[in-house]
Amino acid sequence: MDEERDGESCSPGGEEANGRIEQQNGNNTVLEEATETAAESSPGEHDYTYWPSVRFNVPPNRNYHFSAQFRDSAYSNNFHKGVKWSPDGSCFLSSSEDNKLRLFSLPDYYDGCDPSAYSVAPGTDSYGASVVVDEGEPIYDFCWYPYMSSSDPASCVFATTTRDHPIHLWDATSSTLRCTYRAYDAVDEITAAISVAFNSDGTKIFAGYNKCIRVFNVHRPGRDFKQYSTLKGNKEGQTGIISAIAFSPSHTGMLATGSFSQTTAIYREDNMELLYLLHGQEGGITHDGLVHIYDLQTGQWISGFQAASDTVNGFSFHPFLPMAVSSSGHRRFQAPDEEDNNFHLSDNENCVSVWRFSCDSSAAETGDNNES
Numbered sequence: 001m002d003e004e005r006d007g008e009s010c011s012p013g014g015e016e017a018n019g020r021i022e023q024q025n026g027n028n029t030v031l032e033e034a035t036e037t038a039a040e041s042s043p044g045e046h047d048y049t050y051w052p053s054v055r056f057n058v059p060p061n062r063n064y065h066f067s068a069q070f071r072d073s074a075y076s077n078n079f080h081k082g083v084k085w086s087p088d089g090s091c092f093l094s095s096s097e098d099n100k101l102r103l104f105s106l107p108d109y110y111d112g113c114d115p116s117a118y119s120v121a122p123g124t125d126s127y128g129a130s131v132v133v134d135e136g137e138p139i140y141d142f143c144w145y146p147y148m149s150s151s152d153p154a155s156c157v158f159a160t161t162t163r164d165h166p167i168h169l170w171d172a173t174s175s176t177l178r179c180t181y182r183a184y185d186a187v188d189e190i191t192a193a194i195s196v197a198f199n200s201d202g203t204k205i206f207a208g209y210n211k212c213i214r215v216f217n218v219h220r221p222g223r224d225f226k227q228y229s230t231l232k233g234n235k236e237g238q239t240g241i242i243s244a245i246a247f248s249p250s251h252t253g254m255l256a257t258g259s260f261s262q263t264t265a266i267y268r269e270d271n272m273e274l275l276y277l278l279h280g281q282e283g284g285i286t287h288d289g290l291v292h293i294y295d296l297q298t299g300q301w302i303s304g305f306q307a308a309s310d311t312v313n314g315f316s317f318h319p320f321l322p323m324a325v326s327s328s329g330h331r332r333f334q335a336p337d338e339e340d341n342n343f344h345l346s347d348n349e350n351c352v353s354v355w356r357f358s359c360d361s362s363a364a365e366t367g368d369n370n371e372s
Contacts, residue, residue, distance in 0.1 A: 053360035054322045056293045059305040060355040063323075064126035067351035070329075072098055079329025079350050081139060082314035089319045090150040091130065091172075093158060094327055094352055095139045101160065102129035103172060104352070126354075131175045137162040141195045141244075146202045148172070159205060161193040167207060167216070179221035181205060183214050197245040199255070199269060208242025208257060213272065228272040230257070230265065237274055238265040291315055291326060310349045322357040 070078055081095040091105040107127075142160040149155050156172040159181075166182035185191040193207035193214070205216040214225045230238040240261030247255045253269045266276040289312055292304045307315075308328030317324045329350035 055358040055360055057303045058358045059303065060324070060357045062353050063356045064354040065351060066104065066125045066353070067349070068123055068125045069102075069128060070096060070098075070350055070352075077331060079310075079331060080313055080327035080352065082142070083316055083325050083327035083352060084142070084144060084314070085316045085318055085325060086144050086148050086150075086172075087146055087319060088149045088151075089321060092316065092325045092354075093142065093144070093172075094314070095142055096329070097138075097331070099135045099137055099139060099162070101133040101135070101139065101142060101158075101170075103131035103133075105130045106354075131172060133160075133170055133175050135160060135162045135165075135168070137165055140192065143197050146198050146200060159196050159198065161196045161207065163192055164190070165192055166190055167193055167196055167205060169221070181207075181216040181221055181225070182223045183207065183209070183225055184223060194241050194243050195245045195257075197247060197255075200247050200249075200251045206245050206247075206255065208245055208259075210241050211239060213242055213245075213257065213267075215272075230259070230274075232274075238263050238277060289328065307353060307355075308349065308351055322359055324355045324357070325352065326355065327352045 070080070072078055078096055078098045081097065083092055083094040085092045089106070091103055094102050094104070096102070104127075140161045140163065142158055145155060145157045145159075147155055148157065153173050157169055157178055158172055160168045160170060162168070166180040168180055169178040170176070171178050183191050183193065191209060193209060195208035197206050198204070198218070199206060203218055205218060207214045207216065211230050213228045213230060215228070216225045230242065238257065238259050238261065240259040240263075242257050242259050244258035245255060246257075247269070254275065255267055255269055257265050257267065259265075262279070264278040265274060266278075267274055289306055289308045289310055290304045291307045291312055293302045294300065295302055307326040310328050312326055312328050314327035315324060316326075
């Protein structure tokens with residue numbers, strides 16, 4: 001009885017979804033092999049003898065820009081929710097209010113060294129999305145498999161969580177559903193995660209819910225999970241919905257979570273022991289369209305640049321090139337006396353841009369001399 005209901009709950013596609021889930025064991029075996037291969041290698045896939053010194057005090061150049069393909073008459077109030085580079089740097093993934101995720105591949109000929117800014121005609125995009133995934137429901141969060149590599153199709157996956165649905169694992173090359181990870185509430189109904197993240201070695205998916213975190217084994221899709229309450233018996237701990245999860249990139253076995261209760265917590269990954277509970281967050285950041293850069297060693301502001309004409313809601317650095325990608329947009333409200341339902345936006349509103357930072361020429365010359 002459970003198997004029949006689980007198959008139906010994986011996707012709104014009915015019989016099509018059942019067919020996809022019947023193949024999940026085979027796909028999952030391939031992903032498990034990819035994980036084992038990745039675990040044998042070092043965490044950093046790209047081994048470089050020279051790292052350029054990036055000049056963050058100089059505004060970056062915009063190399064690619066995308067806005068036209070996000071204008072849809074059916075979603076006149078469309079806006080972005082975030083953007084993330086893939087772990088191998090070959091592409092980036094954006095999420096938007098129209099319930100779609102769009103994957104943009106970085107052109108093969110681009111090496112990050114072209115000093116000229118890329119320009120396109122007004123109202124046009126640099127190029128189109130390679131893959132579009134339509135979730136059908138509002139997207140809460142998404143994340144890449146940490147060992148994703150475009151040279152290994154089995155590892156090209158990302159996870160999403162949407163309203164009233166389980167966690168989906170999507171194939172980034174074919175936009176097909178690999179499998180689902182399902183959590184149930186006290187009345188045995190599917191409950192949607194608000195945040196989602198892979199752990200550092202890619203073997204588990206951590207998902208944030210109301211006052212709890214559920215942990216899924218990547219190699220065992222379905223309804224098997226471990227649940228950890230963020231509140232202890234004495235009511236101490238992190239309250240509210242767990243809205244963000246991030247793992248330490250240095251593989252220290254720690255993760256940070258943020259909640260709607262304006263607290264940030266640090267946990268141990270192996271047993272979810274609460275290490276620190278941080279208070280003090282009082283409100284959100286500004287919505288001026290600027291990206292600000294700070295020196296972590298001194299805490300001083302270094303520079304800033306205008307990334308968009310509306311809210312910048314996503315910013316992600318390339319894993320090894322001096323590049324970054326930004327996304328912008330926010331919900332707009334129509335005035336009562338306006339008859340036109342369409343919002344007339346400029347190219348710098350509700351957009352995605354790829355930026356290239358300048359490098360220190362003296363450091364580059366030193367690197368060339370060392371190689372020769």
